[in-house]
Amino acid sequence: MSSSVSSNVSISLDQQLAEFRQRRFLAMPLAGILVWSALILTGALLSPKAQVLAVFIGTGSIVYLAMFLAKLTGEQLKFKSNKKRNFFDTLFLSAVAMSFLCYALAIPFFLENYRSLPFAVAILTGLMWLPLSVLIQHWIGVFHAVVRTILCTLAWIMYPEHSFVLQPLIVVAMYVVSIAALELRWKRMQSAKQLPVSSSEQMAYA
Numbered sequence: 165m166s167s168s169v170s171s172n173v174s175i176s177l178d179q180q181l182a183e184f185r186q187r188r189f190l191a192m193p194l195a196g197i198l199v200w201s202a203l204i205l206t207g208a209l210l211s212p213k214a215q216v217l218a219v220f221i222g223t224g225s226i227v228y229l230a231m232f233l234a235k236l237t238g239e240q241l242k243f244k245s246n247k248k249r250n251f252f253d254t255l256f257l258s259a260v261a262m263s264f265l266c267y268a269l270a271i272p273f274f275l276e277n278y279r280s281l282p283f284a285v286a287i288l289t290g291l292m293w294l295p296l297s298v299l300i301q302h303w304i305g306v307f308h309a310v311v312r313t314i315l316c317t318l319a320w321i322m323y324p325e326h327s328f329v330l331q332p333l334i335v336v337a338m339y340v341v342s343i344a345a346l347e348l349r350w351k352r353m354q355s356a357k358q359l360p361v362s363s364s365e366q367m368a369y370a
Contacts, residue, residue, distance in 0.1 A: 180252055188238070188239055190237045191234040193343045200339065207329040219328075223289060286334065290335070293305040302345075308342045
């Protein structure tokens with residue numbers, strides 16, 4: 165009896181994972197690129213106090229902006245707990261929450277040096293790309309997280325006084341690459357779905 169139960173659970177999880185991997189994953193990166201693009205402007209034009217507020221408010225609103233954009237991209241972002249939510253949605257959302265809990269590390273650093281805020285937030289919120297890469301079996305998540313961390317760290321070491329502009333610039337550049345890669349992945353999946361149909365049609369006309 166126990167073996168059959170575990171088998172059913174395994175099949176169910178496999179199906180949920182397959183469904184999760186069929187997602188476009190565009191809403192969150194789009195929300196991120198919009199917010200971090202706005203932070204380039206606030207970093208270049210506003211006072212230090214306004215720059216700090218913009219980083220806190222902007223990055224904290226990415227998830228909510230993604231919920232709105234998901235309606236335009238045709239995605240379903242289920243942030244409320246319910247029985248129908250895909251297990252791997254829950255797993256990914258836990259990674260998102262983990263990244264935002266890391267603000268606890270960024271805040272003491274920020275209190276010592278306010279210019280460190282965009283650097284710390286850029287690194288910590290980029291961590292969620294690693295588990296996404298594992299879940300969807302695609303290189304872009306690892307690439308995004310690792311390159312973003314390296315570039316942001318170098319920018320902080322070399323030009324800390326320009327942190328409120330350079331850090332958002334780097335993040336936006338990484339989002340551009342990531343969105344392009346995810347869209348290419350999406351188009352390839354859509355093409356793969358159509359291949360069996362076109363093949364059968366060719367056989368029918370042969």
